[in-house]
Amino acid sequence: MGIQERKEREKERRRQQIMVAAKRVFSSKGFNKATMEDIAREAELSPGTLYLYFMNKDELYASLSLRILHYLKIRLEHVVQEKGLTPEQRITALQSALYDVYEFDPLILINMFHLQSSETLSNLSAELSTEIQRLSRSALRNIVKIFKDGIAQDAFIDEHPVAMADITWSLFSGVVLWETSKKLLNPKNDYLKTTLETAFKILRRGVRKSV
Template sequence: MGIHERKQREKQRRRRDIINAARKIFSVKGFNSATMEEIATEAELSPGTLYLYFKNKEELHTSLSIDILKYLTTQIQEVVNLDICVEEKMERFRDVFIDVYGYDASILINLFHLQSGETLHNLSDEMMQHLKKNSARAHGAIIQVIKEGIDKGIFIDEHPVALADVLWGSYAGVVLWVDSKKKLDDHKDFVKSTLTTAFKVIIQGLKKN
């Protein structure tokens, strides 16, 4: 292995260390209270080194959101490729959404806040492109299944992009709403049951009959 390859591997390893440290600090302290200095300490690096990889806390937090978005997109694409009917694919989407929430609820919540917040203005062009690319892949896969249902005469003849927006918006809405309720009672988390109910309503509403 040459010097260049070793440097690239070291750079990738250090970036992973920073992201893992950030995930830990953000989960404990939350985005607003966490500092780059605390993340640097957790990663056993100097604050200056962090800024060589991420220009600010928002960009570092966004990298975590992109990671979970990639995970979500991979899961969705696997459902799209299954040889099953569109109704069952929609039910599998429900399972994927629940699984991703369980994978890392706090980062998923941040993703939904990110997609509608001012944080987007603080991102580099490269980070913004990564976010757009992965969002488009996830959204496009959902659109593909809905369009299949429309073409087969199973789903109502509405614009598939609009219907995909309803599905994605319902997912975000349920997660954010239940999260706000959890702040009042930490012992209750109704995301799974609420998403199950939401999908029943959405799938029923999508069907022509």
């Protein structure tokens, strides 16, 4: 391992350390109320150091989304590559993958949904912004593939598969947002998992080609 590479690794480790701290702080205080000093304290670093690894607060925030998008990408690739599944089984696998993504980092996922249509995108470096879009697209493409295959195998109705992927993703994020908000107001309300199951059950029935 060259010295260059070692440095690279060390730098990456630091980035991770900061992101872990940022995740905790953003999750508990929300983006606006979380201060850079909060994050620095949580990471046991000084505020100045954060700026050696991230251009600004927005970019630090966005990098968290990146992390979960990475995980999403990988999980969806697995779903598509899994062998021997019927199209409907593959949707079930997709559902399960999405739920894993939710569990990987529930609060960041929700923040990410916020980020998507928000005021923050303009502050990001072009690089980061591109990367986020690349990952999102890759994820969506894999979902599209599931529907395409289903249609090709005459298992699914012949709707536009891109739209069907969008709908699936919308359904997932909508349920997560809505159930989370209900739970915020009333912590006893924890039906996310069963609601998600019912949602996908309806989805599967809705796209299934009846004979």
